[in-house]
Amino acid sequence: PQMGKVVGKHPGAHYFTIGQRKGLNVGGTKEPLFIIATDVTTNTIYTGQGHAHPGLFRKALFIQENEIHWIREDMQLNDGETMDAMVRIRYRQPLQKATLHKFDNGMYISFEEPQSAITEGQFAAWYIGDELIGSGVIS
Incomplete structure (x- = not known):
């Protein structure tokens, strides 16, 4: 996985919660993606792969x-x-x-x-x- 890579578009960072997996509409990864952080100021969500992601x-x-x-x-x-x-x-x-x-x-x-x-x-x-x-x- 690449750090800082754009993996998709979303309707707004405020719609997502830490740990969320459902509704990301991003595929093609070995493990499921989870929200690890959000920034509503820049409208950015950060994801990590797998249940054990340190983030x-x-x-x-x-x-x-x-x-x-x-x-x-x-x-x-x-x-x-x-x-x-x-x-x-x-x-x-x-x-x-x-x-x-x-x-x-x-x-x-x-x-x-x-x-x-x-x-x-x-x-x-x-x-x-x-x-x-x-x-x-x-x-």
């Missing part, structure tokens, strides 16, 4: 302060505090070991193992045991 994986995500929602307010983190938790970033995904890092502008969640297709606009939810502690919209 699909990230070890961390960020949630802006105004998008953090604590279910258990008594467990809410203050700036500079951290918490080990189990986190889910998509429906029915097995819970993943992670650490929450609270800062004045929001919260980083760093995962023990890289996660596939962390997507802006989707929710992350954090748990202690089986109890939902909080959630937030991924930035």
Whole structure:
């Protein structure tokens, strides 16, 4: 595969999501193509071949302060505090070991193992045991 090669046209980068495979209308590759990044400013989507493409994986995500929602307010983190938790970033995904890092502008969640297709606009939810502690919209 060639870096920076134009492989097709599309109706707009804002119509695509990280990890998307369906609807790309591009063939002729050994493995399926997945969206690994989008740039709505330049109307560009970036693709990578296969489920294991390194561009699909990230070890961390960020949630802006105004998008953090604590279910258990008594467990809410203050700036500079951290918490080990189990986190889910998509429906029915097995819970993943992670650490929450609270800062004045929001919260980083760093995962023990890289996660596939962390997507802006989707929710992350954090748990202690089986109890939902909080959630937030991924930035």
